[in-house]
Amino acid sequence: MKILICYFSGTGNTKRVVDKYVEVFKNKGCEVDTFRVENQNFEYNIEDYDKIGLAYPIHAFNAPSIIFDFIKKLPKLKEEKPLFIIKTSGEPLRLNNISSIKPMSILKKKNFKLTNEYHYCMPYNIIFRHTDSMAYKMWETAKKLIPIDAQEILDGTEVKLKKFPLGRPLAFVFRIEHWGGRFNGKRYKVKDSCVHCNACVNICPTHNITVENGEFHFGKNCIMCMRCAFLCQKNAIKIGLFEKWKVNGPYTFQKPDKEEENKHKKYCKKSYQKYFKRAEEKIKNAQKISAEEKDFSEEFEENSVVTAKNQ
Ligand SMILES: Cc1cc2nc3c(=O)[nH]c(=O)nc-3n(C[C@H](O)[C@H](O)[C@H](O)COP(=O)(O)O)c2cc1C
Numbered sequence: 001m002k003i004l005i006c007y008f009s010g011t012g013n014t015k016r017v018v019d020k021y022v023e024v025f026k027n028k029g030c031e032v033d034t035f036r037v038e039n040q041n042f043e044y045n046i047e048d049y050d051k052i053g054l055a056y057p058i059h060a061f062n063a064p065s066i067i068f069d070f071i072k073k074l075p076k077l078k079e080e081k082p083l084f085i086i087k088t089s090g091e092p093l094r095l096n097n098i099s100s101i102k103p104m105s106i107l108k109k110k111n112f113k114l115t116n117e118y119h120y121c122m123p124y125n126i127i128f129r130h131t132d133s134m135a136y137k138m139w140e141t142a143k144k145l146i147p148i149d150a151q152e153i154l155d156g157t158e159v160k161l162k163k164f165p166l167g168r169p170l171a172f173v174f175r176i177e178h179w180g181g182r183f184n185g186k187r188y189k190v191k192d193s194c195v196h197c198n199a200c201v202n203i204c205p206t207h208n209i210t211v212e213n214g215e216f217h218f219g220k221n222c223i224m225c226m227r228c229a230f231l232c233q234k235n236a237i238k239i240g241l242f243e244k245w246k247v248n249g250p251y252t253f254q255k256p257d258k259e260e261e262n263k264h265k266k267y268c269k270k271s272y273q274k275y276f277k278r279a280e281e282k283i284k285n286a287q288k289i290s291a292e293e294k295d296f297s298e299e300f301e302e303n304s305v306v307t308a309k310n311q
Contacts, residue, residue: 001025001154004044005053005086006035008066008205010225012250013088013122014057017142021053021086024150037070038205046074051082051153052112057125057225058089058099060177061170065223066205068178071103077111084116084153090124091268092275098167102175117161118149121275125226128264129247132256139253141279148286177224185222187240188229194236200228 003025009015018034025032035044046052056067085103089096096119104114120142123130130138152159164170185208194216201209206221209228226247229237235248 001030001051002049003030003032003051003053004035004046004049005032005055006037006042006070007053007055007086008037008057008064008070008225009055010057010064010205010223010227011125011230013125014055014086016139016253017086017088017120017122017146018053018055020143020146021055021150024147025154028150028154030154037066042070042073046077046081047079049081051084051115053084053086054103054107055086055088056099057122058087058096059181059224061095061174062099062177063103064225065178065181066225067103068106071106071110074107074110074112076109080111080113082115082156083107083112085114085118087117087119088122089119090122090127090130092119092121092271093268094162094164095170097161098164098171098174100161101167101171114160115156116149116153116159118145118159119161120145121272123251125230125247126224126242127245127247128267130251130264131260131262132252132254133259134262135251135253136255137276141276141283144283145279148282181222181224182220184240184242185218185224186220188218188222189238189240190216191234191236191238193234194232195234197233200232200237203227203231 005018005021007014007018009018022032022034033044033049035042054067054071056063059065085100087096087099089099100114100117104112107114121138122142123135123138149159188209196211196214198211200216201211205225205227206223208219208221210217210219226239229235229239229246230248231250232248239246
């Protein structure tokens with residue numbers, strides 16, 4: 001089976017998830033290509049693939065604007081093509097499910113058929129920094145879910161996320177973030193602690209940061225992905241109106257040696273509990289099925305040997 005996954009990842013969470021999918025699909029014998037939508041040249045012929053994946057981080061309960069720009073440019077297909085969506089976001093609220101409504105209404109007209117949709121909780125890159133143990137738990141959970149979810153995609157078992165009441169108008173309202181990002185992006189500033197390594201200039205997915213005579217300029221194409229501020233080694237980028245929500249420095253996704261204080265332990269508590277409980281149930285169920293299948297095939301093999309000996 002040939003699979004193409006097109007994705008955007010601002011600060012690495014979605015890429016991490018996509019990389020795991022690629023590993024799993026390849027181990028199952030699939031041919032997999034990936035395309036980072038920030039790269040300009042989309043050289044793939046979608047008609048050549050059996051299934052297409054679209055992956056993105058949720059931005060204000062929507063797909064990031066760069067994903068919209070990408071899917072709008074996709075060609076209309078001659079025949080219907082199965083599509084799976086992979087999303088990551090910091091909290092597991094069901095409201096996040098509305099993020100695929102608008103992208104799907106564009107893609108449906110181009111003959112893409114949504115068959116599977118998965119949402120993985122990954123640590124925040126804005127609002128607040130998740131504790132290392134939470135980041136570790138999120139990633140460990142995603143790592144166990146992905147092989148099960150990937151198998152569903154390959155088996156053709158359709159899985160969709162639950163709808164949210166008034167999802168379409170709500171998603172429309174929250175898409176103010178696309179415009180707000182551009183407005184706020186022009187208000188980014190660089191602090192004196194900047195060492196002019198120019199990493200931000202080089203990694204910005206929309207090439208929105210330029211330097212002239214040692215002065216940084218932030219243009220009007222910011223998509224609020226947070227990559228520049230999150231990865232700045234000197235934490236020298238001020239993100240305009242959202243400075244208080246800034247998160248700086250990559251997560252290690254390692255289990256910390258000692259438990260740190262969780263200042264946000266009440267935040268969306270029930271929602272996280274539900275997410276991890278559902279994930280645990282899905283993982284246990286899949287383990288049970290695979291143990292039963294193993295027992296069955298061992299029994300089948302033993303019986304075949306006995307029958308062969310008796311003949
Ligand atoms: C501008 C912006 C808006 C976000 N909005 C949401 C949101 O509505 N819901 C949510 O759970 N997480 C939200 N997040 C958090 C990201 O979705 C989350 O950290 C994601 O895993 C980041 O993925 P990436 O590293 O691939 O960019 C937002 C992040 C950014 C930068």
